[in-house]
Amino acid sequence: MSTLTDPQKESFRLSMLLYDSRYRSATIQVVALIGFIILVGWLIYNTSQNLAALGKGIDFGYLVEPAGYDINQRLLEYSSRDTHFRAAIIGLLNTLVVALLGCITATVLGVVIGVLRLSNNWLVSRIMAVYVETFRNIPVLLWIVLAMAIMIETLPSPKAFRGDNATASMMLNDSVAITNRGVYVPEPLFSRGLGDIHLFGNSSIRFDISLDLIAILIVLAASIWAVNRVKHRADKIQDSTGDRPATWYLQLGLIVVPVGILLAILGFHFGYPELKGFNFKGGTHFRNSLIALWLALSLYTAAFIAEIVRAGIMAISKGQTEAAEALGLRSGKIMSLVVLPQALRVIIPPLISNYLNLTKNSSLAIAVGYMDITGTLGGITMNQTGRELESILLMMLVYLSISLSISAVMNWYNESVKLEER
Amino acid sequence: MNKSILFGALTVAGLAAGAAAAGTLDDVKARGKLNCGVTTGLVGFAAPDANGKWNGFDVSLCRAVAAAVLGDENAVEFVPTTGKTRFTALASGEIDMLARNTTWTFSRDVDLKFTFVGVNYYDGQGFLVPKDLGVSSAKDLDGATVCIQTGTTTELNLSDYFRVNNISYEPVPIETNAEGQQQFLAGACDVYTTDASGLAATRATFENPDDYVLLPEIISKEPLGPLVRHGDDEWGDVVRWTLYALVSAEELGVTSANLSEMTAGTNNPEINRLLGTEGTLGDMLGLDAGWAKAAIAVGGNYGEIFAKNIGEETPIGLARGLNAQWTEGGLLYSPPFR
Numbered sequence: 175m176s177t178l179t180d181p182q183k184e185s186f187r188l189s190m191l192l193y194d195s196r197y198r199s200a201t202i203q204v205v206a207l208i209g210f211i212i213l214v215g216w217l218i219y220n221t222s223q224n225l226a227a228l229g230k231g232i233d234f235g236y237l238v239e240p241a242g243y244d245i246n247q248r249l250l251e252y253s254s255r256d257t258h259f260r261a262a263i264i265g266l267l268n269t270l271v272v273a274l275l276g277c278i279t280a281t282v283l284g285v286v287i288g289v290l291r292l293s294n295n296w297l298v299s300r301i302m303a304v305y306v307e308t309f310r311n312i313p314v315l316l317w318i319v320l321a322m323a324i325m326i327e328t329l330p331s332p333k334a335f336r337g338d339n340a341t342a343s344m345m346l347n348d349s350v351a352i353t354n355r356g357v358y359v360p361e362p363l364f365s366r367g368l369g370d371i372h373l374f375g376n377s378s379i380r381f382d383i384s385l386d387l388i389a390i391l392i393v394l395a396a397s398i399w400a401v402n403r404v405k406h407r408a409d410k411i412q413d414s415t416g417d418r419p420a421t422w423y424l425q426l427g428l429i430v431v432p433v434g435i436l437l438a439i440l441g442f443h444f445g446y447p448e449l450k451g452f453n454f455k456g457g458t459h460f461r462n463s464l465i466a467l468w469l470a471l472s473l474y475t476a477a478f479i480a481e482i483v484r485a486g487i488m489a490i491s492k493g494q495t496e497a498a499e500a501l502g503l504r505s506g507k508i509m510s511l512v513v514l515p516q517a518l519r520v521i522i523p524p525l526i527s528n529y530l531n532l533t534k535n536s537s538l539a540i541a542v543g544y545m546d547i548t549g550t551l552g553g554i555t556m557n558q559t560g561r562e563l564e565s566i567l568l569m570m571l572v573y574l575s576i577s578l579s580i581s582a583v584m585n586w587y588n589e590s591v592k593l594e595e596r
Numbered sequence: 597m598n599k600s601i602l603f604g605a606l607t608v609a610g611l612a613a614g615a616a617a618a619g620t621l622d623d624v625k626a627r628g629k630l631n632c633g634v635t636t637g638l639v640g641f642a643a644p645d646a647n648g649k650w651n652g653f654d655v656s657l658c659r660a661v662a663a664a665v666l667g668d669e670n671a672v673e674f675v676p677t678t679g680k681t682r683f684t685a686l687a688s689g690e691i692d693m694l695a696r697n698t699t700w701t702f703s704r705d706v707d708l709k710f711t712f713v714g715v716n717y718y719d720g721q722g723f724l725v726p727k728d729l730g731v732s733s734a735k736d737l738d739g740a741t742v743c744i745q746t747g748t749t750t751e752l753n754l755s756d757y758f759r760v761n762n763i764s765y766e767p768v769p770i771e772t773n774a775e776g777q778q779q780f781l782a783g784a785c786d787v788y789t790t791d792a793s794g795l796a797a798t799r800a801t802f803e804n805p806d807d808y809v810l811l812p813e814i815i816s817k818e819p820l821g822p823l824v825r826h827g828d829d830e831w832g833d834v835v836r837w838t839l840y841a842l843v844s845a846e847e848l849g850v851t852s853a854n855l856s857e858m859t860a861g862t863n864n865p866e867i868n869r870l871l872g873t874e875g876t877l878g879d880m881l882g883l884d885a886g887w888a889k890a891a892i893a894v895g896g897n898y899g900e901i902f903a904k905n906i907g908e909e910t911p912i913g914l915a916r917g918l919n920a921q922w923t924e925g926g927l928l929y930s931p932p933f934r
């Protein structure tokens with residue numbers, strides 16, 4: 175042992191830590207690490223000192239106290255007697271709803287706009303360029319506030335639908351009402367429904383699962399399995415005879431008929447919104463705050479996604495398109511069968527970060543009073559209880575978890591569309 | 597103070613208050629300016645006029661404190677706060693005092709650790725509706741859409757009131773009075789609810805105030821008053837006794853008109869002590885002998901400030917009611933200056 179270390183010991187001088195390139199990077203890393211640990215330690219120490227000076231220890235007990243406030247958009251049942259924790263869950267679901275709706279809409283819009291921007295039609299491609307530049311160069315907060323202001327100021331209030339000389343009327347055969355409080359659309363109802371299963375009793379995480387929904391999903395899954403069998407058989411016939419039997423009517427029937435029968439058994443019908451008292455009752459209410467936030471976030475993020483899609487498509491060499499043309503494919507088919515699948519590899523990684531951005535931007539909900547998790551836990555709860563540190567820490571944890579989950583799912587998808595090198 | 601900057605960056609503001617807790621009076625004197633938290637704009641209580649000069653009932657109190665401490669009613673930095681940001685602003689030391697239609701409650705005092713130094717307006721929560729809604733009682737509001745400011749006692753009272761009376765409503769949370777007004781006027785909510793005084797003040801700015809009515813129900817007690825941080829009693833005393841100086845002045849008949857005459861000396865020793873011509877009250881507070889005189893000189897006594905900003909002669913038109921002197925059947929009752 176000594177034989178090995180002795181010669182090194184002799185030649186090692188302290189200054190080598192800085193001047194010897196063998197050690198320098200290690201030295202810098204160690205110093206940086208120590209600095210970082212001191213900084214974090216100081217922050218924690220300072221926080222606890224100041225909290226102690228204020229007489230406020232860290233305590234999450236407030237989460238099980240009654241919240242005392244109401245929330246307008248709630249996907250689970252909630253009343254002001256429920257706990258702050260449940261209020262946070264309601265808020266979290268609202269965050270997820272707007273993030274999901276936003277990501278879907280932004281993707282659809284973004285792909286369409288990105289593709290159109292490459293169009294040979296000068297006017298179309300110019301319009302798309304203008305769209306992209308306007309939306310991505312103006313802060314999304316302004317778009318959100320603008321969308322909300324337009325809805326509130328230009329759409330009729332429910333009052334305008336009332337009486338003999340009503341100035342506004344419902345659309346689509348009296349089934350949809352567009353008001354400045356939001357849009358009311360018909361809701362699906364079951365007159366012979368199977369009921370719900372209640373989970374977790376009376377606790378803060380209780381929720382109901384609709385048996386009707388489960389039944390429909392099971393039947394749909396069975397139908398899809400059957401459709402796959404049909405396709406499989408068609409493949410086999412094609413392989414052996416070279417002719418593919420027409421199966422589209424069979425596939426359609428397999429999907430539509432069983433679900434249709436089930437819906438009839440369950441007594442499926444629509445509940446229409448109706449003006450009762452101060453507001454429309456019945457139907458599903460998309461609140462103006464949700465619509466404003468959803469629209470603004472989608473339009474804004476779509477501009478970024480459009481650019482990503484354009485870059486992805488341009489990254490595919492022209493030779494691919496020309497080869498596909500030579501095979502006689504039409505331009506629509508070339509895009510969907512040849513170019514886009516390859517472009518996906520370039521598109522997906524930056525797409526993930528746009529999904530994350532959209533989700534995080536949804537915390538701007540506060541500007542229009544949309545009750546997401548920033549509005550409940552990080553807003554009213556934090557404010558009424560004065561538990562700033564605890565609430566902010568929880569919110570950071572929540573957003574971190576959402577973001578990591580989105581990344582995980584998208585990375586998994588990325589793996590599956592990756593070009594397999596052979 | 598460096599500490600608080602860092603924490604601000606971490607959005608965990610309010611935690612560095614330890615550094616700013618003691619010696620607010622000295623801080624204010626050294627700074628030469630009072631940082632006073634007010635509303636983002638509620639005409640009559642606190643709003644900037646066309647020249648950007650802040651005016652109003654709550655603003656007058658800030659100015660009176662500035663005059664008492666610094667001898668200059670204009671040595672005030674007005675910091676607009678929303679219902680949600682006000683307490684963080686105070687706890688973090690960004691403002692020295694808060695005068696923003698803020699209700700004195702147990703938890704704000706004990707748990708949030710603020711000292712309410714007194715009440716400058718006894719209020720209660722009311723409901724404002726358009727006349728053509730055809731509603732005459734809050735009990736008829738089943739199913740209505742209600743605009744409320746978040747972070748207020750209002751939203752908690754509202755939820756309790758509707759639940760106890762077994763009626764439903766759709767809350768529309770808003771940040772500031774201006775937003776609430778916009779939504780209410782556009783018909784995006786049927787009802788606007790907040791402190792009755794705030795409703796009267798808001799209605800006064802409408803184009804057609806007569807098209808709107810306050811419902812008869814007052815559903816809560818809202819004692820509104822100025823507050824400071826816990827743990828700095830010297831500073832709390834300064835704000836408390838400045839408020840009482842204004843109240844006592846009215847009770848004792850000291851007005852802006854007779855102020856200089858009274859300062860020459862009267863045969864009422866309490867007036868003399870208040871105005872600093874007798875005794876050492878100012879000294880005890882760590883202020884000049886003429887502190888209360890300076891405070892009263894800004895806008896007159898409590899009654900004058902009330903009448904000028906929100907009284908019956910103004911478009912807001914609030915009657916004194918509970919806010920009359922105890923001698924007139926109201927609740928205003930200043931401890932003696934002795």
Ligand SMILES: N[C@@H](CCC(=O)N[C@@H](CS)C(=O)NCC(=O)O)C(=O)O
Nearest residue numbers: 635636637698699748749772773794
């Ligand atoms: N007194 C209640 C409500 C206070 C409140 O927010 N009042 C409103 C209306 S009276 C206000 O001052 N708004 C002014 C603003 O939005 O800045 C409380 O302390 O929680």
